[in-house]
Amino acid sequence: MTIERLLMRAAEKDPQKIYLYYADDKVCYAAFAENVSRAAGAFWELGLRRGDKVCLMLPNCSEFLYAWLGLAKIGVISVFVNAALRGEEIKYIANHSQAKAIVTRSEFLETFDSIKAALPRVRYPVVCADRSCCGGTLSLAELLQGASARSGWPPVRPEDIAAFIYTSGTTGPPKAVMQTHRTYFLTGEAFPYWLGLNSEDRLFSCLPLSHINAQAYSAMGSLAVGASLILADKFSAARFWEQIERYGATEFNLIGAMPLFLLKQPVKPAERRHSARVAYTAPALPGRLHEKFEERFGVTLTVGYGMSESTFGTINSVDKTKRAVGSIGLPRSHADPQFPNDLRIVDDERREVPTGEVGEITLKNPTVMQGYYRDPEATQAALSNGWLFTGDLAYRDSRGFLYFAGRKKDMIRLKGENISAFEVESVIEQHPAVLESAVIAIPSELGEEAIKAFVVVKSGQELSAHDILEWCSQRLAGFKVPGIVEFRNSLPKTSTLKTAKHLLREEALRGEGQRRRGNLPLSLKEQP
Secondary structure, three states: OOHHHHHHHHHHHOOOOEEEEEOOEEEEHHHHHHHHHHHHHHHHHHOOOOOOEEEEOOOOOHHHHHHHHHHHHOOOEEEEOOOOOOHHHHHHHHHHHOOOEEEEOHHHHHHHHHHHHHOOOOOOOEEEOOOOOOOOEEEHHHHHHHOOOOOOOOOOOOOOEEEEEEOOOOOOOOOEEEEEHHHHHHHHHHHHHHHOOOOOOEEEEOOOOOOHHHHHHHHHHHHHHOOEEEEOOOOOOOOHHHHHHHHOOOEEEOOOOHHHHHHHOOOOOHHHHOOOOEEEEOOOOOHHHHHHHHHHHOOEEEEEEEEOOEEEEEEOOOOHHHOOOOOOEEEOOOOOOOOOOEEEEEOOOOOEOOOOOOEEEEEEOOOOOOEEOOOHHHHHHHEEOOEEEEEEEEEEOOOOOEEEEEEHHHEEEEOOEEEEHHHHHHHHOOOOOEEEEEEEEEEOOOOOEEEEEEEEEOOOOOOOHHHHHHHHHOOOOHHHOOOEEEEEOOOOEOOOOOEOHHHHHHHHHHOOHHHOOOEEEOOHHHOO
16 A cells, blocks of 8 residues: 555556646656656665655646655655745755755755755755756656666655645644645545546646645556546636546646636636536535535535545545535545544534534544654644644534534634634625635734634625625624724745634734725624
């Protein structure tokens, strides 16, 4: 149960089938597997060995896959560095992970050159994925050409660490999730089972390959069933359906506000000319928007819950008669019952809560991480007797379906009530003129917290703070209605495309938001 086994099993079964579509390139399984083996040989010849760590800072591209899978083949741990990060962020990850080498592209060489003196453990030249070597770098293309597609590497075990996936760092320094080959293998086999995919499918991924979703679901899922992977540079709402149509995609993954961005786009012919039949997203959309997405785009939208710490979470069935719209579904497992997924909803005392009561999601399954690298305190807080305490809140209905209720650390305390920021955001984002929102707590003169909403309005639309307050007051209890509304052109994002609320909180504490145009402190009592 290793990453290499997934690849070789598919390549041996249908070597001439096209595995990878990227830009204008088409790479069959045999050629893809050979490039991975050459990459493995090149890294081996550089002196990298099992258990070493290598930072991969690449945008979505073919070379990302060759480097990642090549390193996995020889037991080297890939340290994924999102291409949106900058100097200090990169320096922290490289030093914390104790990386010995860097694989990147020419556009990031200047950044690495500026911090190389602060990276004492990086012993090897930077490997550049897109041009000939220069300035102390090596060319991945030349390494691939010069290396042999040899075999007979020292065996990699399923329990070996395959990757470090750094969390977003919204509550402190990013933590390195240690995930195993077993997790990638089992998730690759399970994802097509959840969505009903087979070898004839083409999985489209516009999510960053540095993210667990694109890695474990799209890349591993396509390998597991011998399907094709379509790799896009990045998500583009304006070009999305043209890309789906161009490559004949039958499945795609979205996260966060991406479905909302697509719904906000003007109607285009391509959005119904495509061949996609199913899509996977998280978190759940409100019922009206979920059904609107399916009706408008002609796809079945299935919702799941998972995380870097465990890829087996929950999922709603693709069978519309066996799902609950608005829910994150039921616990999801492997097709083989020997790999179960136990899920409990517990209170602060770690006791299971009754139906309808909100508690913390806890998971026990074979894809739970081994822990956080070099962070025993955080590992101990998250793992207990094989159970992962996710920090995410949910509740069950009478049929067992789960409904996401936010993060434990994203609750607002006001007038003796606990308020879920997620719930308030969900209501705001149902407004037809709203693109996305973020809700946080800020200090109040009354000694508790106040609710502040950051709102991004759809292009060409106009909206006032009074409109938001009225909309919320008709759908939420009075104590849940934001007291402050600030309009933004965009919201800051983490490397995993989530809203960086920690930056909004820091700004609010400094008082910077109070000086922004459009920041309108209002309460229901002040409404005209």
